[in-house]
Amino acid sequence: MSDDQEVIESDSAPPSAAPLRNKLVLTLAAALTPVLLLSAFKAYIDASDVRESQAQNLVIVAGAAIDGVNQSLQQAELLLSLYEPRLSAGECSGVYNELIEYIPSLTNVVAFDEKSDVICAAVGSPKLSRENQVLHDRLRSGGDSFARSDAFFGSASEEWLFALNKRVENETGEFTGINTFALGAVDLANLVRTGYLPESVSLAIADETGRVFGDTPITSIPEEWIEAVNETRDAQLFRADETDVSTVDVALRPVGDSNIYAVIARPSYGLWNDLFVRPATSFGLPLLAFAVTLLSAWLAIDGLVLRWISRLTRTVRIYGAGRYQFKAGNSFSDAPSEIRSLARAMEVMAQDIDHRDRDLKEAIATRDAAVKEIHHRVKNNLQIVTSFLNLQGRQLKDPQAKEAISATRHRIDALAIVHQTLYQNERLESVDMRPFLTGLLNHLSDALGMTESGINLVQTYDDIQRDADDAIPMALFIVEAVTNAMKYAFEEDGGEVAVNLTADSETVTLEIRDTGLGYEVKDGSSGLGSKLMVAFARQLSAEFTTEAKPGQGCSHRLVMDL
Numbered sequence: 001m002s003d004d005q006e007v008i009e010s011d012s013a014p015p016s017a018a019p020l021r022n023k024l025v026l027t028l029a030a031a032l033t034p035v036l037l038l039s040a041f042k043a044y045i046d047a048s049d050v051r052e053s054q055a056q057n058l059v060i061v062a063g064a065a066i067d068g069v070n071q072s073l074q075q076a077e078l079l080l081s082l083y084e085p086r087l088s089a090g091e092c093s094g095v096y097n098e099l100i101e102y103i104p105s106l107t108n109v110v111a112f113d114e115k116s117d118v119i120c121a122a123v124g125s126p127k128l129s130r131e132n133q134v135l136h137d138r139l140r141s142g143g144d145s146f147a148r149s150d151a152f153f154g155s156a157s158e159e160w161l162f163a164l165n166k167r168v169e170n171e172t173g174e175f176t177g178i179n180t181f182a183l184g185a186v187d188l189a190n191l192v193r194t195g196y197l198p199e200s201v202s203l204a205i206a207d208e209t210g211r212v213f214g215d216t217p218i219t220s221i222p223e224e225w226i227e228a229v230n231e232t233r234d235a236q237l238f239r240a241d242e243t244d245v246s247t248v249d250v251a252l253r254p255v256g257d258s259n260i261y262a263v264i265a266r267p268s269y270g271l272w273n274d275l276f277v278r279p280a281t282s283f284g285l286p287l288l289a290f291a292v293t294l295l296s297a298w299l300a301i302d303g304l305v306l307r308w309i310s311r312l313t314r315t316v317r318i319y320g321a322g323r324y325q326f327k328a329g330n331s332f333s334d335a336p337s338e339i340r341s342l343a344r345a346m347e348v349m350a351q352d353i354d355h356r357d358r359d360l361k362e363a364i365a366t367r368d369a370a371v372k373e374i375h376h377r378v379k380n381n382l383q384i385v386t387s388f389l390n391l392q393g394r395q396l397k398d399p400q401a402k403e404a405i406s407a408t409r410h411r412i413d414a415l416a417i418v419h420q421t422l423y424q425n426e427r428l429e430s431v432d433m434r435p436f437l438t439g440l441l442n443h444l445s446d447a448l449g450m451t452e453s454g455i456n457l458v459q460t461y462d463d464i465q466r467d468a469d470d471a472i473p474m475a476l477f478i479v480e481a482v483t484n485a486m487k488y489a490f491e492e493d494g495g496e497v498a499v500n501l502t503a504d505s506e507t508v509t510l511e512i513r514d515t516g517l518g519y520e521v522k523d524g525s526s527g528l529g530s531k532l533m534v535a536f537a538r539q540l541s542a543e544f545t546t547e548a549k550p551g552q553g554c555s556h557r558l559v560m561d562l
Helices: 003-009 019-066 068-083 082-089 092-099 131-140 185-192 221-231 273-319 328-332 339-396 398-423 433-448 468-488 529-538
Strands: 107-113 120-123 144-148 160-169 175-184 202-206 213-214 236-243 244-253 261-267 428-432 455-461 465-467 497-502 507-514 545-549 554-561
Touching: 019 273, 019 433, 068 082, 068 144, 068 160, 068 175, 082 092, 082 107, 082 160, 082 175, 082 465, 092 107, 092 120, 107 221, 131 144, 131 160, 131 175, 160 185, 175 185, 185 213, 202 455, 221 236, 221 244, 221 497, 273 328, 273 339, 328 339, 339 398, 398 468, 428 468, 433 455, 433 468, 433 497, 465 468, 468 497, 468 507, 468 529
Parallel strands: 455 497
Antiparallel strands: 107 120, 107 175, 144 160, 160 175, 202 213, 202 261, 236 244, 244 261, 428 465, 497 507, 507 554, 545 554
């Protein structure tokens, strides 16, 4: 396996693959969300149905459970009417002994006169409580024939009782007294039974004050529950959260039209029951399917898409590095057909690019060879011109003419060096300034005889690339500046000429400085060399400055854009 194939076989997805996967999964999640919302609504409906079913179940139990209490109260009312003559005659004990077998909750029989004084009592000497005094006053006024009291603590029996009171009248309808059956609250609560009692259900009774009697985890009934039941006179379901057995469901139902209530209590369903399981099934299973679907989509996207996109990305990088001979199709044999087709198309594209690349390289090589040949021939022709000028200069007798021929020869030599550097450089469009200027100045130093004249040439260049179109005017500028320094700046004791080329972040600076005699700088110098330097500076779009003082040398500076 090649190095390129080893790179492709690496399955680690690039960081940029995550957003695509996330977007696809989020899109799928958005598409499935309505199903999840419908499932949540269905779970809410199921929970409501289960809750309603629980309420109906407890209400049914309440209805069945109060039959015993209802029958006992109705029987007591009937017997209280039947035994009215005997009670008015003071036979409380006899009536009590006869009825205790039929009314197990009966704890006392008492007869009162019209002033609520005790005529007779089967057990002890009962005292009328404040609550019962209110009932007596109501019966005395003639509003009702029967009145049931809330639970009170009997002084004679020393237990909690309910009093069933009946108004007694004479033949003319005048009030003559009150007969009372005292019913034990605990015994009466024992009558709250049903043939079928669901598991964990407890039964009890309560009075209108909320006091509870019987086997139940509820110790008292809140006043608002009593008020709610009295408004409807029907069973209602409540929930008690502060009990010894956590949360308890309580069904409260009035016993007939009395102020006694049946209390049916059951611990609220725990986690694993219909109240949880049915809604959980309605919502949990779709939620599980939702999660499994997203996980499957995540894995599928990773395995079927992102894995191959990662390989395609690395394949593109290989081709981008110029390795067009790599066979991408071999690494995508197991990929989906669409990915495999794309990989093969990329392989064909890379081969086409390789063919065009080779053709372009051959064309560029041919062009570069032709251009280099042109530069070479131009350089040779310039050397021929230099030779002609040398021959012509030898025939001249006038020193000024010889000097003009020599200056011209130096300028032509500079052009020849530029063309020589261009055809020797691999890149024709740019010139490496360090070797270019070094060759130019070494040649110029030999031609001007700087060493023989005691002139030290110092060269300092940064690594700078400049366009070939800038190299010629820069070379000619240097030739003019150095030639002028050799002609006018030094006496017999010699000196130094320094050429510096530096660059910063924005500009390139070329400086030619000498330690010669110096002079006073005047505007509009008329010398040919000065005029040429100004022209070359304009051609380079450079800022040209000259600094010189008598006895302190001279400095020419060009500042150009980088």
